[in-house]
Amino acid sequence: MKPIVAAAALAAGLYAGAAFAIPPGDYDRSCRNIREGRDGLSASCRDHGGRWVRSTVRFASCSGRVYIQNIGGQLRCTTS
Template identity: 40%
Template sequence: MRIAIFHLAFCAMALFAAPASAEQPPAGTYLTSCQDVRMVAGWLNATCQDRSGRWVQATTVPSWCASGNDIANEDGRLVCKSGGVGAAPSTGAFGAERPPAGSYMATCRDIRVSAGWLKATCQDSRGRWVDATTATSWCGPGRDIANNDGRLTCR
């Protein structure tokens, strides 16, 4: 009986223990004016300086930024910029078709919306990254878009 309880407690601790370095923050010019940078469930969180020198909280989802673009600190906000320093903000990921919120964001990357279709690369139960797609209109208000073994589903 004691061994079973110990085994159960050990399994529960292993389930909830996550490696500290599981998600590494992406490179970007924001690193020169931000501190306390960390990744949490797909979100980049940092404390960044604004124009007046104050330190403010800033967040973004790096996968919303197209590959090859820079994540920059713009007056205390984390923004995606095409090219390098001084370039204009990217229009794709932050434009009219912003990805809808949902629990899928914790286990998916390269998230984008195109012509009403939510597209992402999501982890399946084996840890592989697979392409997933669903129509944004299929999941009504108050419902969650989730990653179900590498498939985008509505629940």
């Protein structure tokens, strides 16, 4: 199988297997090891001192707000 075809097949398989959409936000700029579960999002995020800290945000706490940010090392739901 050619590399481009193999990559496209892999991407299609990963997309088809995804149960959840990745929540919008700029947290991916300062967080790593991002994991999404059925009820929330967890990641290691940089705090104001540059340290990596583990943080979790539950989608139920977002109350209609759909933008997630890293604020001082903590994942938070915001309006944008």
